[in-house]
Amino acid sequence: MSKIPSHIIDEIMQTSRIEEVIGEFVSLKRAGSNLKGLSPFTDEKTASFVVSPAKQIFKCFSTGKGGSVVTFLMEKEHFAYPEALRWLADKYNIQIPEETAPTAEELAQKSERDSLFIINEFAKNHFIHNLHETEEGKAVALSYFEERGFRKDIIERFQLGYSANVSDDFTKASIAKGYKLEYLHNVGLVKTKDDRNFDFFRGRVMFPIHSISGRVLGFGGRTLFTDKKIAKYFNSPESIIYNKSEILYGLFFAKGDIVKYDECLLCEGYTDVISMHQSGIQNVVSSSGTSLTKEQVKLVKRYTQNLTILYDGDAAGIKASFRGIDMILEEGMNVKVVLFPDGEDPDSFSKKTSTTDLEVL
Secondary structure, three states, rough: OOHHHHOOOOOOHHHHHHHHHHHHOOOOOOEEEEEEOOOOOOOOOOOEEEEEEEOOOOEEOOOOEEOOOOHHHHHOOOOOOHHHHHHHHHHHHOOOOOOOOOHHHHHOOOOHHHHHHHHHHHHHHHHHHHHHHHHHHHHHHHHHHHHHOOOOOHHHHOOOOOEOOOOOOHHHHHHHHHHHOHHHHHHEEEEEEEOOOEOOOEEEEEEEOOOOOOEEEEEEEEEOOOOOOOOOEEEOOOOOOOOOHOOOHHHHHHHHHHHHHHOEEEEHHHHHHHHHHHHHOOOOOOOOOOOOOOHHHHHHOOOOOOOEEOOOOHHHHHHHHHHHHHHHOOOOOOOEEOOOOOOOHHHHHHHHOOHHHHOOO
C-alpha cells in the first residue's frame, strides 16, 4: 500500500474538523467554547467527553483518552494511522495518489483484523457486481429488489448485492485474489465440508452490515428459494470485527438524522430500514432479527435519549417490544412503542403510507 505524502497529510489535518468527525459518533452539545457528550469509550451517566473546536482536540475524562481527530478514529474504530488518514481524506474529498490493490504477500503481512475488513470490502463489491453486471444477478436478484419496490438509488446507497447460486463463485474469486482461506472462513464467507470449499451465502441477496464509520463488518443474506427447508436468512458468524449484539443495522446511514431529530426509530429487519429510508424516514435502525441487547441500547444512547420501537403487529412483535422496554428504561431513556396493524410491518406499511403520515407515528 503506497505511503501518504507528507503534504497530503498536512492538508488532511488542516481540512478536518474534529467536531464534525466526532459528531458522527457522539451527540455533542455546546458547553461554553467547547462541546460535551457521553463518552464513546465507556458507559457513563454524566457527560465527561469534551471536544475543543478551537484547539482541535478531544479529552475523555472517564478513560483518560485524548488527542487529535486521528487519535479519536484510531481509538474508536481501531484504525491504523494510515487508515484514519484515508478515512478523513475520503470524508473531505482530498485526493491521495492512486494506490495499487494489496498483493497476496502484503495481505499476509497485515493483521487479521485489517485482512478481514479488506476481504469484506472485496466481498461487498463482488456481490454488487453480481447483482448489476451478471445475467443471473439481474434476472433473479435485481428483479427481486425491484419487485419489493426498492429504487435504484436506494439499492446503491445500501450497497445491496447478490451471491451467485454457484457453489464456489465467491470462493474462487477470493482465492484468485490471494486472500487466505483461513480468513475467508473467519468472516464466514466460505465454508469447508469433506475437503470441499463452498460459498456460505450462495443464491442469496446480500445486505452488508456496516460499522458506524461505514466499514463492512458482516452480511445478512436472504434466500430467494421458497423451499421451507432452507433458512430464510443467514447472517455472518461472529468474528473479531463483528459482534452482532453491539451492532445496529443502518446506523451508519441513520446517525445524522437521529441527532438531527433527537429520536431513533427501531425496527426488526433489513428491509424495514431500507423501506423507511425510501419513504423519507432516515433516523431508523434495525436489530437485524436478534433480540434487542443492552449494548445496542447504549449505542443508541450516544446519539439520543429517545427511542421509538416499530415492531410488527403480531404476537411475536408485541412480545419483542415489551422485552426491550425495561432495558431501555434502565438506561434512563425515553421509550415509545408503535405497533402496526396485524399483518403489517414497517416495510409493508411504509410502502402504502405517505412520508407525512409516517412522520406523525
